[in-house]
Amino acid sequence: MKFTFQGTTAQRQQAQSLERLLKYMKDVVYPYSPYYRRIMKERDIHPDELKTYEDFRRIPITRKEDIVAHQDEFTVMPAFPGMPNRHEVEELGPERLKQYREAAEQPGLRDIFKLRALEVRLKEQFLRDWQPIHFQMSGGSTGRSITTGYTSTDMDLLARGSAWFFELSGLVRPEDKWLNLLPAAPHLGIYAAMLVPLYGGQPNFNTFGGKVMPTERQVELAAEGRFAHILCLPSYLSHWLRTAKRMVDAGTVPPMNHFRTAICVGEPLTDSYRKLLRELFEAIGSTEAKILEGMSSTELRSTGFYECAEGSKLHFDPEYFFAEILDPKTLEPVPWGEPGVFVWSHIDWHGTVILRYWTGDYVTGGMVWGDCPHCGLTIPRLITPIWRIEKDFTKIRGARVEFVGLQDAVRSVNGVRTYQIVLRKEAPDDPTSRDLLEVHLAVGEGFDRRSVGEELRKILKRSVEVTPDAVLFETAEEIEAKLFAKKLKAEWIVDLRPTPVPAP
Numbered sequence: 001m002k003f004t005f006q007g008t009t010a011q012r013q014q015a016q017s018l019e020r021l022l023k024y025m026k027d028v029v030y031p032y033s034p035y036y037r038r039i040m041k042e043r044d045i046h047p048d049e050l051k052t053y054e055d056f057r058r059i060p061i062t063r064k065e066d067i068v069a070h071q072d073e074f075t076v077m078p079a080f081p082g083m084p085n086r087h088e089v090e091e092l093g094p095e096r097l098k099q100y101r102e103a104a105e106q107p108g109l110r111d112i113f114k115l116r117a118l119e120v121r122l123k124e125q126f127l128r129d130w131q132p133i134h135f136q137m138s139g140g141s142t143g144r145s146i147t148t149g150y151t152s153t154d155m156d157l158l159a160r161g162s163a164w165f166f167e168l169s170g171l172v173r174p175e176d177k178w179l180n181l182l183p184a185a186p187h188l189g190i191y192a193a194m195l196v197p198l199y200g201g202q203p204n205f206n207t208f209g210g211k212v213m214p215t216e217r218q219v220e221l222a223a224e225g226r227f228a229h230i231l232c233l234p235s236y237l238s239h240w241l242r243t244a245k246r247m248v249d250a251g252t253v254p255p256m257n258h259f260r261t262a263i264c265v266g267e268p269l270t271d272s273y274r275k276l277l278r279e280l281f282e283a284i285g286s287t288e289a290k291i292l293e294g295m296s297s298t299e300l301r302s303t304g305f306y307e308c309a310e311g312s313k314l315h316f317d318p319e320y321f322f323a324e325i326l327d328p329k330t331l332e333p334v335p336w337g338e339p340g341v342f343v344w345s346h347i348d349w350h351g352t353v354i355l356r357y358w359t360g361d362y363v364t365g366g367m368v369w370g371d372c373p374h375c376g377l378t379i380p381r382l383i384t385p386i387w388r389i390e391k392d393f394t395k396i397r398g399a400r401v402e403f404v405g406l407q408d409a410v411r412s413v414n415g416v417r418t419y420q421i422v423l424r425k426e427a428p429d430d431p432t433s434r435d436l437l438e439v440h441l442a443v444g445e446g447f448d449r450r451s452v453g454e455e456l457r458k459i460l461k462r463s464v465e466v467t468p469d470a471v472l473f474e475t476a477e478e479i480e481a482k483l484f485a486k487k488l489k490a491e492w493i494v495d496l497r498p499t500p501v502p503a504p
Contacts, residue, residue, distance in 0.1 A: 003319040005377045010369035013378055017318040021347050022050050025355075028076055032130075033353055034087035035073035053333075061331065061343065063358045067146050067299070075149055076353045077130045080123065092126065100125035128152040132351045137186045138298040148301050148352040157320060157349060158192065159199035161303025165192075166202065168308040168315060168375060169292060171260050176228040178202060181218065181236060182266075183209030183489075188296055189265065192303045193231050210236065210484065216252075219244045223253040231294075234264040234273060235490030238418065239480050241280035248284050255285030262291050263306060267489065268385040268404045269293040272412045274310065293384060299357055301349065305382065308375040313365070314382040315372065320347050323380060324356070325367045328389055338366045341389055342382065362389040394495065396423065397435045401464050407492050409463035410439060413456045415447035418479050423495045431498045436469045442476035449473050 003016060026047035029036050036059070040046070045058050067074055078092040079085040104121035111121075132149025150158065166172040178197055182189040190206065197204035205221065207213045213221075218240065222230075230237065247253045259281060274291045281289035295314055296304025302321070305314040316323055325340040326333055334340040342363050345355040365383025372379055385404055387393070393402045410419050420440045427433035439460075443452050453471040461467050483490040 005379055008378050010378060010380075013318055014369060014380075017322055017347070018053055018056070020319070021322045021345060022047070022056065024347050025050060025056075028348075028350070029353060029355065031090035032076040032078045033074070034089055035070050036353075036355060037089060038073070059355055061356050061358050062354055064146065064299075064360075067354065071147065074352050074354060075132060076350055080126055096129075097122075097126075100129075130350055134191075135186070136188055136191055136298050136301075146299055148298055150301065150352075151350040154301070154349055154351045155195070155199075158301070158303065159196060160320075161192065162196050162200045162202075164306050164315065164317065165196055165263075165303050166200065168306055169261060169290070170308075170375075171290060172202075172229065174202065176202070176260075177225055178204035178229045178231065179218075179222055179225075179227040180204060180206040181209060181230060181232040181240060182206075183233075183236075184212050188298045188301070188304075189231075192296065196303055210239075215240055215243045216247065219247050220253055223256055226256075226258040228258055228260045230259065230262040232262060232264060233266045233489055234269055234277065235267055235483070235492065237262060237264065237277060238280060239484070239490070241277070241284060242418070242476060242480070245280065245283045257285040257287070259286035259289045262289060263294045264291060265294040265296065265304070268387065270385055270404065270408045270411075271311075272408050276411060295361075295382075295386065297359070299352075299354060299359075300344065301346075301352065308372060308377075312372060312374040312381070313368075313384055315375075315377070316367070316380040316382055318380055320349065321345065322347060323367060325363060328362065334366060336366065337368050337383070339364050340366055342367075342386070360389050362387045394423070395435075396437060396466050399465050401466060403493055406460075406464050406466075409459050410456065412463075413452060413459055415443045415452040416456070417442045417444045418476050418483070420479050420482055420491065421493045423493070423497055425497050428496075429498060435497065437466060438470045438472060439468045440472045440474055440479055440482075442474055442479050 004013065030040060030047040039060065043058065050056055073087065077089065079089055081091055081097065101122055103125045104118055107115060108121055108124065110116065128151070130151055132151055134150040134155065136148050138146040178193070180193040182193065184190065190208070193204065194206055205225070207218045232240070244256065248255055262277065277291050278289065290310055292307040292310065293314065294304050294306040296302060302317065305316050307313060308315060322345040324333055324343040325338070326343050328341050340363060342359045342361045343356055344359070345357070346353050363382050363384070363386050367380050367382055369380040370378065372381060387402060387404050393400055406421065410416060410421065419442070422438040422440065424436040424438065425431065425433045426436055439456060441452065441456070443449055456471060457467055483492070
């Protein structure tokens with residue numbers, strides 16, 4: 001049955017997504033996943049008993065540490081008839097074996113010099129469906145990295161992500177060029193931005209970030225090639241656009257009016273951040289550029305979810321993923337539109353398969369399911385901003401402060417060009433001493449430093465109930481050198497406070 005994104009209701013679409021998930025668990029996950037087969041047997045869960053969402057919730061939450069501890073068991077692969085298997089899984093069913101045998105009767109790519117034996121070609125068909133051939137690795141920012149594997153058939157699902165990547169916005173033409181500014185690493189941001197355009201015949205260039213190709217050379221490349229679209233971290237994009245503005249003003253490159261979209265991933269994108277980026281695009285000549293938000297992860301394995309228009313929020317794929325928004329304390333599902341932690345499950349993927357993955361991403365507006373007012377599709381949308389529930393807040397002088405809110409408050413001050421926030425202790429080696437909050441600022445041309453500093457103090461007090469102990473003014477170049485000194489992403493907030501020693 002074809003999955004429908006138009007002429008349906010949210011309730012019908014959600015039921016269709018759940019139906020696909022439960023069938024997938026019966027046909028693939030239970031028989032062929034070493035990890036979930038063991039978990040379901042331990043909990044006396046049989047796939048034939050799973051009829052409703054409440055039944056499905058008997059499957060326990062999967063966390064990152066579970067995958068790290070049992071990495072190999074998350075690859076689904078049936079036992080091939082007559083061949084040994086290191087995991088306790090079922091043997092490939094006769095129907096699939098028949099399909100592979102029929103496909104094997106036709107010569108393949110390796111049969112140029114002579115026709116290989118039928119049994120060899122049969123095993124090849126099996127491996128195309130089940131053996132991982134491409135691997136990606138997570139950044140490992142919260143501990144050990146996770147490696148995920150894609151089979152040949154999974155690569156087709158990755159290519160399908162071009163519908164989200166290119167088609168949702170309606171701004172992409174087949175001849176448009178894409179510029180990927182994401183940093184080099186064996187993660188999804190590099191591979192998806194490279195493979196999906198190639199599958200779709202879309203021109204693209206991967207810079208691998210500022211540590212591989214100098215930002216100035218990237219700007220020259222963008223001006224020469226007249227790239228239309230950028231994929232990037234928003235923090236690096238702000239640095240990139242300021243560099244481009246400096247080069248345009250110096251006459252090194254011509255004004256660039258060819259950018260139509262920037263897809264920002266990897267960091268929260270708030271309204272004030274979007275406004276700042278739009279102003280920077282206008283400063284280099286791209287007055288019509290749209291700033292769209294996207295998200296994905298190496299665990300997800302898809303190209304991810306994106307906006308169809310500015311502020312439309314992230315369009316989720318209910319055909320190949322099942323979404324849950326859970327209360328972070330009770331783990332109970334919350335109503336549509338209520339905040340909670342984003343949890344997802346794979347549907348119809350091979351290779352690395354994960355169910356009920358606890359992302360740790362707190363979706364402040366929850367998930368709404370219905371017709372998007374911009375593109376008209378019936379589709380669930382994650383209402384950003386999204387914060388890391390375990391990482392994206394701190395205590396400053398006893399007050400809980402969300403990092404996104406703190407950054408947004410600084411960005412909202414008129415005249416702030418760029419900044420870095422530093423947290424210290426009054427006595428550097430004493431964890432119990434008073435917290436100090438410093439804001440290092442670069443102001444735009446024509447703005448008075450004193451006035452900007454006073455406005456910053458007022459807005460921080462009003463927005464996050466904390467007043468900075470010091471506002472230090474520096475040049476934009478000095479601050480940006482510190483922002484990217486240690487990490488691939490900008491360090492907007494640097495916490496230098498010592499970790500308290502736990503009591504015995």
